[in-house]
Amino acid sequence: MNQLINDPSNVVADALRGMADAHPELRVDHENRIVFRGDAPVQGKVGLVSGGGSGHEPLHAGFVGPGMLDAACAGEIFTSPVPDQIMAATKAVDGGAGVLHIVKNYTGDVMNFEMAAEIAAAETGVEVVAVVTDDDVAVQDSLYTAGRRGVGVTVLVEKIAGAAAGQHRPLAEVADIARRVNANGRSMGVALSSCTVPTAGKPTFDLPDGQMEVGIGIHGEPGRRRAPLATAAEIAEMLVGPILGDLDFTGGDGVIAFVNGMGATPLIELYVVYHEVAAILAKAGITVARSLVGPYITSLDMAGCSVTLVKTDDEMLRLWDAPVRTPALRWGA
Amino acid sequence: MNQLINDPSNVVADALRGMADAHPELRVDHENRIVFRGDAPVQGKVGLVSGGGSGHEPLHAGFVGPGMLDAACAGEIFTSPVPDQIMAATKAVDGGAGVLHIVKNYTGDVMNFEMAAEIAAAETGVEVVAVVTDDDVAVQDSLYTAGRRGVGVTVLVEKIAGAAAGQHRPLAEVADIARRVNANGRSMGVALSSCTVPTAGKPTFDLPDGQMEVGIGIHGEPGRRRAPLATAAEIAEMLVGPILGDLDFTGGDGVIAFVNGMGATPLIELYVVYHEVAAILAKAGITVARSLVGPYITSLDMAGCSVTLVKTDDEMLRLWDAPVRTPALRWGA
Numbered sequence: 001m002n003q004l005i006n007d008p009s010n011v012v013a014d015a016l017r018g019m020a021d022a023h024p025e026l027r028v029d030h031e032n033r034i035v036f037r038g039d040a041p042v043q044g045k046v047g048l049v050s051g052g053g054s055g056h057e058p059l060h061a062g063f064v065g066p067g068m069l070d071a072a073c074a075g076e077i078f079t080s081p082v083p084d085q086i087m088a089a090t091k092a093v094d095g096g097a098g099v100l101h102i103v104k105n106y107t108g109d110v111m112n113f114e115m116a117a118e119i120a121a122a123e124t125g126v127e128v129v130a131v132v133t134d135d136d137v138a139v140q141d142s143l144y145t146a147g148r149r150g151v152g153v154t155v156l157v158e159k160i161a162g163a164a165a166g167q168h169r170p171l172a173e174v175a176d177i178a179r180r181v182n183a184n185g186r187s188m189g190v191a192l193s194s195c196t197v198p199t200a201g202k203p204t205f206d207l208p209d210g211q212m213e214v215g216i217g218i219h220g221e222p223g224r225r226r227a228p229l230a231t232a233a234e235i236a237e238m239l240v241g242p243i244l245g246d247l248d249f250t251g252g253d254g255v256i257a258f259v260n261g262m263g264a265t266p267l268i269e270l271y272v273v274y275h276e277v278a279a280i281l282a283k284a285g286i287t288v289a290r291s292l293v294g295p296y297i298t299s300l301d302m303a304g305c306s307v308t309l310v311k312t313d314d315e316m317l318r319l320w321d322a323p324v325r326t327p328a329l330r331w332g333a
Numbered sequence: 334m335n336q337l338i339n340d341p342s343n344v345v346a347d348a349l350r351g352m353a354d355a356h357p358e359l360r361v362d363h364e365n366r367i368v369f370r371g372d373a374p375v376q377g378k379v380g381l382v383s384g385g386g387s388g389h390e391p392l393h394a395g396f397v398g399p400g401m402l403d404a405a406c407a408g409e410i411f412t413s414p415v416p417d418q419i420m421a422a423t424k425a426v427d428g429g430a431g432v433l434h435i436v437k438n439y440t441g442d443v444m445n446f447e448m449a450a451e452i453a454a455a456e457t458g459v460e461v462v463a464v465v466t467d468d469d470v471a472v473q474d475s476l477y478t479a480g481r482r483g484v485g486v487t488v489l490v491e492k493i494a495g496a497a498a499g500q501h502r503p504l505a506e507v508a509d510i511a512r513r514v515n516a517n518g519r520s521m522g523v524a525l526s527s528c529t530v531p532t533a534g535k536p537t538f539d540l541p542d543g544q545m546e547v548g549i550g551i552h553g554e555p556g557r558r559r560a561p562l563a564t565a566a567e568i569a570e571m572l573v574g575p576i577l578g579d580l581d582f583t584g585g586d587g588v589i590a591f592v593n594g595m596g597a598t599p600l601i602e603l604y605v606v607y608h609e610v611a612a613i614l615a616k617a618g619i620t621v622a623r624s625l626v627g628p629y630i631t632s633l634d635m636a637g638c639s640v641t642l643v644k645t646d647d648e649m650l651r652l653w654d655a656p657v658r659t660p661a662l663r664w665g666a
Contacts, residue, residue, distance in 0.1 A: 001523035018604030192335035271351030
């Protein structure tokens with residue numbers, strides 16, 4: 001696959017340089033590969049740190065800024081950030097109110113964030129709480145995961161917890177809200193092509209034209225099954241069905257419906273899918289309170305999409321609507 | 334190429350349904366395939382109408398809303414909207430201050446917008462002025478174009494003229510600003526893969542792995558030359574060089590630097606390119622005043638990118654910074 005890169009082994013560093021160039025309101029620590037909001041630490045505010053392997057952009061660095069993350073740690077492509085890096089981010093965003101780690105459920109990420117939290121706490125006394133996202137209903141365990149994988153809900157956790165932190169709520173409360181979003185969120189994805197890790201230079205898996213992988217992970221981990229390419233309507237059923245089968249989404253204050261692009265699927269196709277998702281939800285008596293359509297948690301140049309639903313309450317919606325000013329999500333500010 | 338669609342001949346209608354579902358603040362006329370801001374017409378405000386062939390999403394419907402367009406007319410994939418459709422949009426957004434048409438320079442678009450303007454004026458007396466964008470430095474004439482093609486600058490024209498209209502400036506002034514942005518803007522693009530028109534079901538052109546098309550048009554029109562795939566740094570030179578050779582971008586109040594994704598190129602690659610563009614501009618003594626990085630004017634599932642530079646003045650920057658609230662560009666509101 002043709003890619004717009006320089007040296008394949010420098011893609012993460014090169015992209016971080018581009019982020020620093022394009023977003024002077026952020027501060028990029030190139031040595032540690034951390035993207036900070038420019039005014040971090042914010043005194044009296046819980047600091048939000050996330051991160052993970054690169055290749056999922058805009059997640060996470062694209063969500064750094066007022067109303068969302070204070071720092072994002074970029075690992076190598078599809079590789080967890082290291083404890084030192086996470087520790088440096090944690091210390092740097094501590095404004096005296098503690099730090100929340102938002103961690104996608106992959107074994108390496110969970111371990112390295114835990115280690116970093118312990119060391120940071122021991123060295124500086126900063127209080128750290130971790131919330132692990134595990135919203136992918138496709139498979140129980142996976143290539144890099146014990147339990148369910150953390151995928152699309154992570155974007156919504158970062159937004160909603162970020163808004164709560166922005167209101168200077170205490171750490172326990174911000175963590176509770178983050179956990180509530182994750183507990184009420186479910187996702188499932190489909191791949192229409194493989195991704196290509198730049199240093200590998202060839203597709204991660206073989207997916208012939210006319211085939212798709214239902215239940216794909218964001219690193220190309222196998223899903224539930226290989227199937228002939230179906231229509232958008234059929235695919236929407238294949239993704240939304242298992243989500244609705246896993247949690248009752250009726251009632252409450254409606255759902256946030258998020259149709260995410262995997263990286264190489266253009267927006268016109270995502271809107272085609274969104275319409276099918278909306279139709280299924282309407283038929284199931286589920287109200288859509290808010291929607292999000294676009295590539296927010298990607299898998300390099302994989303074609304495909306994922307659907308995430310989060311059952312909301314009034315407080316979650318108010319926090320979702322609160323102003324946010326990051327490279328990838330911005331409104332009201 | 335695998336695509337997330339239903340019936341290939343219904344992609345535009347299906348995507349418009351998804352837009353209507355996802356964006357209740359917009360009003361979609363499905364029969365005429367027009368996306369309106371929900372409160373159109375706005376009394377006393379110049380109405381902004383754009384449109385063109387579909388397949389370039391979020392352009393144009395994703396730019397409908399306060400601070401930008403009042404209506405977008407969606408043609409079939411890579412096919413101009415028809416005069417009746419444009420006329421209906423023009424009449425519907427006329428709030429008594431006249432209507433500005435923003436038209437990309439393709440023969441069919443220019444002709445159909447002209448015809449619609451004439452009929453609308455004759456029927457209702459609405460004053461219509463058209464501004465045609467023609468920023469692509471790659472080729473002089475092209476497959477569907479006499480003169481230069483209208484590409485990336487269109488996004489910036491819509492934002493800046495939309496802000497001027499939002500201040501209730503008169504039609505002549507809004508049109509002048511739109512022309513000024515176009516006159517000060519230049520673009521060039523590269524394809525790393527072909528796009529696939531859904532009804533055709535096969536790539537528009539043949540581009541083997543390891544090859545690229547330099548100077549590509551947004552419908553897959555041939556560029557300047559076929560070349561072996563180069564690094565992001567070399568590609569940035571190939572795109573920015575001709576742009577800087579065509580207009581003096583030094584001085585003024587700096588440039589808006591826009592690195593656009595063609596549809597299938599993920600954000601991490603666009604940031605790699607942005608860094609190279611920023612480095613070239615710095616070396617040339619050109620100040621970047623604002624930046625935009627992302628897929629805003631796409632070519633279905635084509636991989637690649639384009640670079641657009643607009644030389645600004647203080648007024649253009651103030652209008653760029655003004656609040657905008659559309660599906661694809663949103664800030665301050």
